Amino acid sequence: MKLECLRVIENHQLALDTYEMRLQGEVLPILSQPGQFIHLKIGQVSEFMLRRPVSIADVDREEKSITIIYKVVGHGTNWLSTRIIGDEIDGLGPLGNGFSLQQHKGESILLVGGGVGVPPLYYAAKELSKHNHVTAVLGFQTSEAIFYESEFSQIAKTWITTDDGSYGYSGLVTELIASLGSFTTYYACGPNGMLKSVQSQLSDIKGYLSLEERMGCGIGACLACVCQTRCNKGYIKICKDGPVVNADEVIL
């Protein structure tokens, strides 16, 4: 975990309201693992008091850079979208527990991503595809919102679904998953509703969810980002104990 001034080396629109940014630094990119996130400071003055948690979509250790993909949903993410090459952004990270991927070899693994839940799965897919057979099911609202289809296709059997049927499979990711055969493990990231259905649909196999929540500190001190666990274990903090959690441990 490090607070570092990161340099914008790329920032461009990828799909509807969705941007891809590459950030270069000295230490933070080297430390980053798949599934972890960075907490970005927005603006120079105190107008924006809360950092924005953004998951790490890819890491280039030689270039010392990380890739993030974010959707413009408000003033903060709009500020991010107007950064140009050479600008600096204050980043805190990498934060949280990522995916533990090393344990898998020769498995049939399913990745399920929805919208901006897709990016953290890309870095995971790259690592997993080295020793496993990976299938990716990626859900988007509409055809203009789709990104990374070709990137995923190079490393995984990739299926795209759209809510409005304008591209790929028309309907929910869960319907498509039901028709895809069996898997040993799954990883999912996306809107809570999607995670909830996937969690109950795939309850008989090992699963990991990457959770999202509104955050304050991002380091486990303020208790903004909790999620309820089973067996009266109380709450976990998504920023510190997550964002990746065992699917059978949390109540969404």
Add this chain to the structure above:
Amino acid sequence: MNLSVNIAGLPLKNPIMPASGCFGFGKEFSKFYDLNELGAIMIKAATQEARLGNPTPRVAETSSGMLNAIGLQNPGVDQIIKEDLPFLDNYQTPIIANIAGRTKEEYVKVASQLDQQPVIKALELNISCPNVKEGGVQFGTDPTLAFELTNAVKAVTTKPLFVKLSPNVTNIADIALAVEQAGADGLSMINTLTGMKLDLSGKKPLLANQTGGLSGPAIKPIAIRMIYEVRQQTQLPIIGMGGVTSAEDVLEFLLAGANAVAVGTANFQDPYICQNIILQLPDTLSKYGYSSLKEVMFDSCVNPSISL
């Protein structure tokens, strides 16, 4: 420059401390800098039993501030004593324990337990949390109840007792005077202001609790005004807070009448903020013509209406 200050018999090497609820029990921030650099640490509220707090979302950003409705989530006083205080014992920095409760009996019980802990150097009575139905703010908005509670807690502790005031009142000085009469050794102010934010696409409140406490630079002018008002009426030491993000802000609080200053929300934006403010404070004080912290205090506390 000598930044040391003594508040209610509690010697601090500098007047800067993180505010309750914004620094956990210190562990996370100890990874960024040595907690011994801090004047003091105000730890997260303790209640008698463990509390789960409110459903999420619990926070939302607002212009120059944020709303929170954590709802006093904490593991309960026994667990805090067992799990969290030993870590803080590794530091020389005085720890100020924040106490909340549903009833007078609960406050008294938690206070007497924390009073027994050598690592705790002062108590902060939280009668101002706006985010729980029962848990304080009813005591913080009624001078009679505030008097009774302060009196009851004062009876079970020998440590300096600071009472944390709520800004959600018409006349904050009334409450300040009531707790002073009840034996409070100091005041801390202000807690958050009740606010609300709506989610336009969902057409409903953004926080699951509907309302939350507003903090950050947005509330600083209110904190300054309230500290100034209370300073006209009492000589009790005041730990001022509400929107502090810089050494200039600290000077403003000191001039308004505070004796020490706590930093809350800004820790989320910059985990090094307290350390940075402490480093910058001497230069800032010199820039405005002061050669010591005591000089600022003299300007503000002895005769606030003249200095401003």
